Each structure stands twice: as C-alpha cells, then as structure tokens.
Amino acid sequence: MRLRKHVPVIESTLKRVALRPAASSLCSRCRRYASSQAYPEKVAVLGGGISGLASAYFVAKEFPKSKITIYEANNHSGGWIQSRRVQTPTGDVLFEYGARTLRPGSNALITAQLIQDLGLTDNVIFAKKGSTGAKNRYIYYPDRLQRLPSPGEPPDFWHIAELWRSGLLAGAPSALLLEPFRPKRPDSLKDESIGAFIERRMDKRVGNNMASAVMHGIYAGDIWKLSARTLLSQAWMLEGLAGSIFRGMLKIQSETPLEEKVMLFHPYDLDVYKAVREEVKLDETFQRHLNGCAMFTFEDGMAELVMALKKNLENSGQVDFKFGSWVQDTKLVRDESRQYVDVTTGPTKSPSTERYDLVVSTLRNKHLTPFVTVQTVNLYFPNTNLIPQKGFGYLIPQSVAFEENPERALGVIFDSDAIQGQDTAEGTKLTVMLGGHYWDGWEHYPSDDEAYGLAMSLLRRHLKIKEEPTHYHVNLSKDCIPQYTVGYEERLKSYAAQVTDAYKGKLRVVGSQTHGVGVNDCIRGAWDMARRLRGAGWKKIESGLERATDDRYDGAWVSAPSDQGPPKIKQ
Numbered sequence: 001m002r003l004r005k006h007v008p009v010i011e012s013t014l015k016r017v018a019l020r021p022a023a024s025s026l027c028s029r030c031r032r033y034a035s036s037q038a039y040p041e042k043v044a045v046l047g048g049g050i051s052g053l054a055s056a057y058f059v060a061k062e063f064p065k066s067k068i069t070i071y072e073a074n075n076h077s078g079g080w081i082q083s084r085r086v087q088t089p090t091g092d093v094l095f096e097y098g099a100r101t102l103r104p105g106s107n108a109l110i111t112a113q114l115i116q117d118l119g120l121t122d123n124v125i126f127a128k129k130g131s132t133g134a135k136n137r138y139i140y141y142p143d144r145l146q147r148l149p150s151p152g153e154p155p156d157f158w159h160i161a162e163l164w165r166s167g168l169l170a171g172a173p174s175a176l177l178l179e180p181f182r183p184k185r186p187d188s189l190k191d192e193s194i195g196a197f198i199e200r201r202m203d204k205r206v207g208n209n210m211a212s213a214v215m216h217g218i219y220a221g222d223i224w225k226l227s228a229r230t231l232l233s234q235a236w237m238l239e240g241l242a243g244s245i246f247r248g249m250l251k252i253q254s255e256t257p258l259e260e261k262v263m264l265f266h267p268y269d270l271d272v273y274k275a276v277r278e279e280v281k282l283d284e285t286f287q288r289h290l291n292g293c294a295m296f297t298f299e300d301g302m303a304e305l306v307m308a309l310k311k312n313l314e315n316s317g318q319v320d321f322k323f324g325s326w327v328q329d330t331k332l333v334r335d336e337s338r339q340y341v342d343v344t345t346g347p348t349k350s351p352s353t354e355r356y357d358l359v360v361s362t363l364r365n366k367h368l369t370p371f372v373t374v375q376t377v378n379l380y381f382p383n384t385n386l387i388p389q390k391g392f393g394y395l396i397p398q399s400v401a402f403e404e405n406p407e408r409a410l411g412v413i414f415d416s417d418a419i420q421g422q423d424t425a426e427g428t429k430l431t432v433m434l435g436g437h438y439w440d441g442w443e444h445y446p447s448d449d450e451a452y453g454l455a456m457s458l459l460r461r462h463l464k465i466k467e468e469p470t471h472y473h474v475n476l477s478k479d480c481i482p483q484y485t486v487g488y489e490e491r492l493k494s495y496a497a498q499v500t501d502a503y504k505g506k507l508r509v510v511g512s513q514t515h516g517v518g519v520n521d522c523i524r525g526a527w528d529m530a531r532r533l534r535g536a537g538w539k540k541i542e543s544g545l546e547r548a549t550d551d552r553y554d555g556a557w558v559s560a561p562s563d564q565g566p567p568k569i570k571q
C-alpha cells in the first residue's frame with residue numbers, strides 16, 4: 001500500500017523535486033552529486049527528544065568538525081522522559097512521567113556504552129534478576145491480581161492450578177496442543193492484527209487475556225489493531241517457514257547443532273548486532289552488573305541520561321540548541337555542485353531558513369502510524385505497608401469487564417518495589433497508567449483532578465487502598481506512543497522510498513515511529529544511522545530506514561549462535 005499523503009515537512013519538497021536543475025555535476029555511475037566535501041559541515045537534527053540527542057551525539061562523534069544544530073519545539077530536551085523530585089516531610093521521592101527503566105540485553109548494549117562514555121556508570125541503579133520488584137508481575141483478572149510465574153521459577157502445580165481456575169489461561173492448553181495442526185496462512189495474507197493472528201493460530205481468549213496485557217504494557221495499544229507481522233515477527237516468520245509456529249521452531253532447532261543456541265534475526269539486525277559486538281567495549285564491572293540485572297535506571301531517574309547527553313553536546317562546542325523552534329518545512333535544494341536541505345523554522349509570520357548539508361529528522365509522520373495518549377498519575381503514600389502484593393506492578397488486559405475497569409486504566413506500576421535507591425522518603429510509590437487505545441479519537445482528556453479521581457477509584461477497587469496519597473502528580477503525554485498497526489511494514493517501506501526520493505540521502509529518519517518504541521531502540525537507531533554516515537556514507541542515497549527496505553532474504557530471518565564473538569550467519 002502506498003501512502004496517500006506525506007509528512008508535512010517533506011510534502012512541499014515532493015512537489016519541488018520535480019524541478020530538477022541542470023545536472024552538470026551529477027555523477028552518472030553512482031547517481032549522486034559528486035562532492036569533494038569530506039564531511040557534512042552543517043548538520044541539523046530535528047527534535048530534541050532522546051532520539052534527537054542521541055543522533056546529535058553519534059553524528060558529532062563520527063564527524064568531529066561538523067557543526068550541529070538541534071531544533072526542538074519545546075523549551076526542554078528529552079521529549080517524554082521527565083523525572084521530578086518531590087519533597088515530603090520525611091525526605092524526597094522521584095516521580096517519572098515517561099519511561100522509568102531500561103532493559104539489559106543485546107538491545108541495550110549501545111545504551112550501556114553511551115552511559116559509560118558519558119561517565120554515568122556510578123549513577124546507575126540495578127534491579128537484580130531475582131529481586132521481588134523484578135520477578136513478581138501481575139495481571140488483573142477477572143477481579144483480582146494474578147501473579148505470573150517468573151522466568152527461572154520452578155513450575156508450581158498449585159500456582160498454575162490457581163491461574164487456571166481464574167480463567168486467565170482459558171484456551172491456552174488446547175491452543176498450544178492444536179497449533180501445529182491449524183491450517184497455514186494463505187499466501188495472500190500479508191499482515192493481520194495480533195488478535196486475529198492469535199485467534200487463527202491458537203485461541204481468541206489467549207489474545208484478549210495474555211497478549212493484550214503485554215501490549216498494554218509496551219504500546220498501550222489494542223491487539224485488534226496492532227500488526228502481528230511487526231510485533232510478533234518471529235512467530236509470523238516461523239509460521240511462514242513451516243506452516244505452524246511450533247513446527248517452525250522444531251525445524252530451526254533440528255537444523256542447528258546442539259552446541260549452538262538458536263537466535264532469530266532479521267538479516268539487517270544481524271549486521272547491526274555484529275557491528276555492536278565489534279564496537280561496544282564495556283568495563284567488566286558494569287557488564288557484570290548488567291548481566292545480573294532485570295532492569296536499570298539512574299539515581300535521579302531517566303532524566304539523568306538526558307541531562308548528561310545535553311551537557312556533553314553543549315560542552316563539545318559542536319552543537320547548538322534551538323529551543324522553541326517549530327520545524328515548518330524542509331526542502332532539498334541544489335546548486336551547481338552540491339545538494340542541501342533548507343530547514344525553515346519558527347513562528348509562521350516570521351520564519352527563518354537555514355541551509356544544511358545533512359538533516360536527521362526525528363519528527364513524526366502522522367500518515368505512517370497513529371499514536372496513543374497516555375496519562376500517568378504518580379502517587380506517594382507514606383505508609384510502607386499499603387498493599388500486600390509486592391512486585392513490579394500489574395497490567396489490565398482488554399478482557400477485563402468494564403465494571404472492573406471503568407477508568408480505562410492499562411496498568412499500575414509499584415515503583416517503590418520495582419526500583420529501589422531513588423528516594424530518601426520511605427513509603428509506597430505507585431503509578432497508574434490511563435488511556436492508551438481506549439482514548440482513540442478523543443479530543444478532550446481528563447483534567448488533572450479528574451485523572452487523580454480515576455486513579456484513586458481504581459486503586460480503591462483493585463488494591464483496597466483506603467488512604468489518600470500525600471503527594472501526587474498527573475501528566476498527560478499526548479500522542480506519545482506510535483502504534484505499529486496492520487500494514488505498518490508496507491507503509492514504512494513506502495515512506496523510506498519517498499524520503500529517499502525527496503531528499504536524495506540528505507535527510508535521514510530516526511525515532512520511535514520507525515526504529516522501535518523503547519529508549520534502547522531509539523538510541524540504537526540513532527547509533528546505526530550515524531554508523532551508516534561514516535566516511536563517505538553520508539553521501540549515499542539512504543533514508544535511515546534501510547532495515548525496512550532490506551529485501552536480501554525476502555522477509556526471512558536468519559538464526560545465529562549466541563556465543564560471545566560475532567555470530568556466524570546460518571542459512
């Protein structure tokens with residue numbers, strides 16, 4: 001499917017690119033302007049969220065002589081990541097409005113290297129793998145908290161029986177047994193919703209109970225809209241390979257020598273993974289802590305990473321911040337020998353235009369994905385024994401009856417259990433997450449007072465909390481999480497082609513809409529973009545969306561052994 005419209009900033013460019021100049025210096029063999037310039041002298045980064053800051057950082061490292069300007073519409077950097085300290089009579093507590101933790105693992109290696117390079121390792125706090133906050137995760141179903149078995153926990157018959165009795169596992173056993181015998185998807189089916197995929201291969205109830213809870217916790221999204229091909233990519237691939245997820249797993253396992261562990265990669269990710277392994281050099285102690293933790297963050301919250309990045313960029317002398325700068329337009333311009341991008345910013349009545357050799361855009365394209373809005377209510381209670389359940393928190397699946405969730409909450413995080421070491425005040429810290437896909441199409445959202453009322457009514461019903469918090473904060477993150485809905489991969493491909501066509505490699509796209517919604521994803525995307533600019537890479541006609549257009553294996557994945565060295569490709 002082609003995009004009907006384009007991102008506003010590139011729209012005008014698409015009209016103008018038809019007016020081609022006399023291509024006297026267009027190199028006919030490589031189809032790009034032959035420029036003797038060794039590096040991009042002027043670079044613009046559009047957006048000062050984590051993707052924009054990380055992009056500026058990695059581009060500055062690749063090209064120490066480049067001058068970089070970051071345009072940010074708000075008056076602060078960091079985007080959705082905001083951490084605030086609140087004073088209480090007995091000490092202070094930290095409230096996070098956006099992402100609050102990072103997950104370790106291969107996807108976090110670039111983040112870890114960045115943290116180390118910024119000198120932040122001493123400020124990192126780790127939640128150990130076995131800790132209560134890390135291992136106890138709950139799902140609210142149908143009218144109470146159900147603890148999920150944690151990874152590595154020995155199977156407990158009575159626990160499983162209890163979960164079965166609650167109805168949370170309804171349909172799961174037969175779904176798993178029958179999955180290998182269900183018909184293969186028709187070749188014409190290029191994508192479908194997660195809900196439809198699970199219904200087709202297993203059982204609708206498994207989707208509405210388990211999958212929807214997980215998708216609430218990551219995307220705040222609706223399993224009946226999110227793309228199975230993108231978000232359940234491995235299961236989708238295995239079905240394509242062998243007609244069934246289970247049989248696909250068996251096939252790959254049987255073809256892999258016993259001493260190797262199967263890891264499935266998109267071919268593009270395998271290249272990135274290899275490059276990460278080659279370039280990341282972590283201190284032994286830091287690496288050991290990362291290996292042993294379930295999640296990590298900073299003493300002063302995630303904003304520490306943003307502040308350290310900003311300070312580093314300011315001190316580099318290479319980077320200039322322009323806050324309160326709305327990007328109105330970007331367009332490709334050409335003179336006799338070179339191509340540039342003109343970036344127009346500022347208020348509509350008195351806009352200003354600057355010319356750049358290269359632009360990195362983290363701005364959104366509303367035609368690529370919809371977004372959901374999440375409202376967070378952070379609450380602090382001095383009572384340390386407010387709730388009997390200890391753990392990370394709980395998620396509320398779509399299957400929970402309206403009477404049990406009229407507030408349209410997605411989940412509750414037990415912050416004071418999940419991460420310890422951020423607060424000096426003792427007590428219980430919770431965050432209630434409201435909205436997400438339940439608010440699709442809404443024009444008005446709850447006021448702070450209303451959101452507080454919703455959060456408290458939920459906590460009274462679900463956790464039997466009778467006390468009022470002494471401190472709370474409400475934050476509305478409007479359109480904060482992009483939704484990778486059905487057809488996303490085709491739209492992304494088409495978007496990549498449009499960006500390449502319109503900017504001829506002079507504008508690269510990075511960010512949560514195109515590279516994954518997690519903080520690690522955004523940082524890794526920025527790093528990979530900058531890596532591709534290396535040397536003369538910045539002169540290549542690329543868009544930053546090369547993963548989407550990588551047709552080397554026609555959508556297949558490759559498996560690789562998980563040894564410590566660079567993986568060998570197995571096909």
Ligand SMILES: C=Cc1c2[nH]c(c1C)Cc1[nH]c(c(CCC(=O)O)c1C)Cc1[nH]c(c(C)c1CCC(=O)O)Cc1[nH]c(c(C)c1C=C)C2
Nearest residue numbers: 098099100101103216217218220410411412433517518519
């Ligand atoms: C503002 C709300 C967010 C919701 N999801 C995300 C944000 C920022 C992004 C996100 N959350 C998680 C992942 C998985 C992998 C990762 O990179 O960590 C992603 C991409 C897992 C997660 N879910 C919740 C938490 C606290 C975390 C850990 C990471 C983080 O701090 O964001 C709980 C949770 N997140 C959301 C809801 C509705 C929710 C409910 C309890 C939406």
